[in-house]
Amino acid sequence: MGKVLENKKVSKDFFLMKVEQKNQALMGQFYMLRAWEQYPVLSRPVSIYDRDDNTVTFLYKAVGKGTEIFSRLKKDDEIKIDGPYGNTFPYVEGRIALVGGGVGIAPLFYTAKELKKQNPESNITIYLGFSDEAVLTEEFKTVGDRIITNVGGFITDEINPEEYDAILTCGPLPMMRVLYEKGKDTKAEIYVSMENRMACGVGACLVCTCKTASGNKKVCKDGPVFPAKEVFYDESK
Amino acid sequence: MMNQNSTLAVDFAGVVLKNPVVLASGTCGFGQEYGKIFDIEKLGGLSLKGLTLHYRAGNDGIRIWETPSGIMNSVGLENPGVPHFAEHELPMLKDYHFAKIVNLGGHSVEDYVKAVEILNDYDFDILELNISCPNVKGGGMNFGVKTEIAREVVGKVRQICKHKLMIKLSPNAEDIVSLSQMCQAEGADAISLVNTFLAMAVDINKKKPVFDNGYAGLSGPAIKPIALRMVHQVCKAVSIPVMGLGGITTWEDAIEFIMAGATAVQVGTASFMKPDIALDIIDGMQEYMNRNKLRDLKEIRGIL
Numbered sequence: 166m167g168k169v170l171e172n173k174k175v176s177k178d179f180f181l182m183k184v185e186q187k188n189q190a191l192m193g194q195f196y197m198l199r200a201w202e203q204y205p206v207l208s209r210p211v212s213i214y215d216r217d218d219n220t221v222t223f224l225y226k227a228v229g230k231g232t233e234i235f236s237r238l239k240k241d242d243e244i245k246i247d248g249p250y251g252n253t254f255p256y257v258e259g260r261i262a263l264v265g266g267g268v269g270i271a272p273l274f275y276t277a278k279e280l281k282k283q284n285p286e287s288n289i290t291i292y293l294g295f296s297d298e299a300v301l302t303e304e305f306k307t308v309g310d311r312i313i314t315n316v317g318g319f320i321t322d323e324i325n326p327e328e329y330d331a332i333l334t335c336g337p338l339p340m341m342r343v344l345y346e347k348g349k350d351t352k353a354e355i356y357v358s359m360e361n362r363m364a365c366g367v368g369a370c371l372v373c374t375c376k377t378a379s380g381n382k383k384v385c386k387d388g389p390v391f392p393a394k395e396v397f398y399d400e401s402k
Numbered sequence: 403m404m405n406q407n408s409t410l411a412v413d414f415a416g417v418v419l420k421n422p423v424v425l426a427s428g429t430c431g432f433g434q435e436y437g438k439i440f441d442i443e444k445l446g447g448l449s450l451k452g453l454t455l456h457y458r459a460g461n462d463g464i465r466i467w468e469t470p471s472g473i474m475n476s477v478g479l480e481n482p483g484v485p486h487f488a489e490h491e492l493p494m495l496k497d498y499h500f501a502k503i504v505n506l507g508g509h510s511v512e513d514y515v516k517a518v519e520i521l522n523d524y525d526f527d528i529l530e531l532n533i534s535c536p537n538v539k540g541g542g543m544n545f546g547v548k549t550e551i552a553r554e555v556v557g558k559v560r561q562i563c564k565h566k567l568m569i570k571l572s573p574n575a576e577d578i579v580s581l582s583q584m585c586q587a588e589g590a591d592a593i594s595l596v597n598t599f600l601a602m603a604v605d606i607n608k609k610k611p612v613f614d615n616g617y618a619g620l621s622g623p624a625i626k627p628i629a630l631r632m633v634h635q636v637c638k639a640v641s642i643p644v645m646g647l648g649g650i651t652t653w654e655d656a657i658e659f660i661m662a663g664a665t666a667v668q669v670g671t672a673s674f675m676k677p678d679i680a681l682d683i684i685d686g687m688q689e690y691m692n693r694n695k696l697r698d699l700k701e702i703r704g705i706l
């Protein structure tokens with residue numbers, strides 16, 4: 166059980182919620198959140214936007230029943246928070262691109278912070294793609310060396326994968342696929358963070374399975390981060 | 403908390419369960435994940451992820467969809483296959499002292515028989531025969547819907563199965579009462595019911611069913627009243643013990659199933675609300691017994 170410290174609207178439908186919770190979570194992991202008793206039945210997986218040892222902050226988009234309930238939470242309200250679950254983004258170095266589409270930008274904030282902390286020499290460019298309104302670009306400027314945003318178009322048009330040693334991305338599957346196609350023949354290592362629907366969140370129910378080049382993987386337990394070439398493999402080969 | 407004069411322990415077809423609460427197949431994997439989150443040793447048992455003779459990759463497309471008070475799933479029996487399970491997953495449970503229930507599905511009578519022949523050599527408590535998985539094209543569904551088709555697989559498996567045999571019934575059966583009576587007549591040791599209800603959801607923007615298979619299995623609180631009615635009917639019709647399930651979320655739900663005649667219960671979908679919800683159910687049942695000065699669940703079982 167966590168306590169809401171702050172829950173503020175940052176755009177038409179994006180919210181930042183800070184929750185009191187002792188943790189040692191890693192970049193790219195997620196929590197199963199729940200602010201109701203029995204209904205909706207399932208808890209909602211949400212990535213770590215930012216954290217310190219005593220708090221976790223989530224960036225979420227109000228899209229349906231569950232996130233709408235989150236959006237109504239007030240300071241001091243209780244929220245069930247199970248986790249952190251899943252693997253992490255890899256600790257890559259050098260010239261790094263973080264590419265987020267929509268609410269897929271969420272896990273990139275803390276990831277940028279961590280990568281910079283791990284190796285201050287790394288150069289981090291953050292690409293943020295939005296459909297109608299840019300959010301949190303000022304905040305992202307504090308954790309990246311360069312911020313590139315695109316509203317209403319394709320963020321993948323902005324990036325030249327040749328320039329990078331590593332590309333970490335989270336967002337709609339078609340966006341991540343385009344990015345992979347663009348970058349697969351370059352030296353850049355590409356990693357994707359998947360957002361399959363989940364039920365248990367821990368690897369017990371197999372509803373989040375992702376078919377990969379090395380067989381079925383559980384997005385909640387083996388992921389959510391995978392090498393892009395594992396996910397976008399050519400099934401005919 | 404355990405009252406000395408009062409026990410939740412039950413004798414289920416000769417298998418002693420320390421309490422009558424078992425996690426349902428497909429919702430708890432092979433126990434390893436929940437084992438890291440809470441003390442699964444406190445459970446009455448675990449019904450493990452449904453197996454088939456050979457490895458299955460499971461279904462493509464969306465596998466889970468929420469409904470008001472329920473979920474629909476289309477996992478399609480993704481599993482490592484019986485030989486892999488027997489050598490790798492089953493041994494990981496050897497130090498636990500709850501009832502180990504191995505759940506087996508299949509696509510042909512021959513597959514069921516071959517799988518049972520392999521499992522005969524391994525140590526566990528109950529074989530739960532899934533004749534009812536609605537997810538697999540041309541598979542489980544056919545066996546579980548018609549009593550006479552189910553009879554063939556139940557009869558053949560009974561002849562060779564060395565373990566206690568529990569048949570898991572489909573609520574999609576044409577006649578659940580005759581199906582349960584057939585299981586008893588063929589020599590099954592127990593019955594569990596219900597599996598998921600065949601259901602459907604449509605993506606109106608794509609103008610297509612949500613699930614690649616068209617239909618999927620509905621579970622959770624939404625099905626509880628129907629499941630309870632079916633358990634009641636079956637308990638009236640057979641004398642072998644019944645494990646009741648379908649939407650059980652609270653200890654009150656569990657007591658309802660016991661009163662309807664179930665010897666034990668299984669908890670599935672509810673674990674997705676809270677991983678250790680089964681422990682809350684166990685505690686709640688014990689407190690109910692204490693409050694009502696019950697020494698044994700027998701005193702309320704099948705009173706309706």
Ligand SMILES: Cc1cc2nc3c(=O)[nH]c(=O)nc-3n(C[C@H](O)[C@H](O)[C@H](O)COP(=O)(O)OP(=O)(O)OC[C@H]3O[C@@H](n4cnc5c(N)ncnc54)[C@H](O)[C@@H]3O)c2cc1C
Binds near residue numbers: 225226229359
């Ligand atoms: C590992 C992981 C991390 C995530 N991180 C974040 C995050 O940081 N911030 C955030 O806002 N969201 C995140 N999501 C997505 C978030 O879990 C869903 O948006 C949320 O569950 C929707 O719940 P709801 O009740 O509001 O919507 P619902 O009423 O359940 O659904 C509203 C709409 O969203 C669709 N939808 C629901 N779940 C998903 C899904 N998993 N994938 C695609 N479409 C879906 C539904 O089909 C429906 O059209 C993450 C998901 C995963 C698996």
Ligand SMILES: Cc1cc2nc3c(=O)[nH]c(=O)nc-3n(C[C@H](O)[C@H](O)[C@H](O)COP(=O)(O)O)c2cc1C
Binds near residue numbers: 598623
């Ligand atoms: C994700 C999921 C996977 C399941 N897999 C199996 C399975 O492999 N074998 C089986 O017999 N039942 C399976 N079931 C059915 C459950 O064991 C149970 O019969 C059903 O969900 C009803 O109980 P509940 O409402 O408590 O979940 C599955 C259910 C769910 C939700």
Ligand code: FES
Binds near residue numbers: 371373383
């Ligand atoms: S959500 Fe249950 S296995 Fe991933």
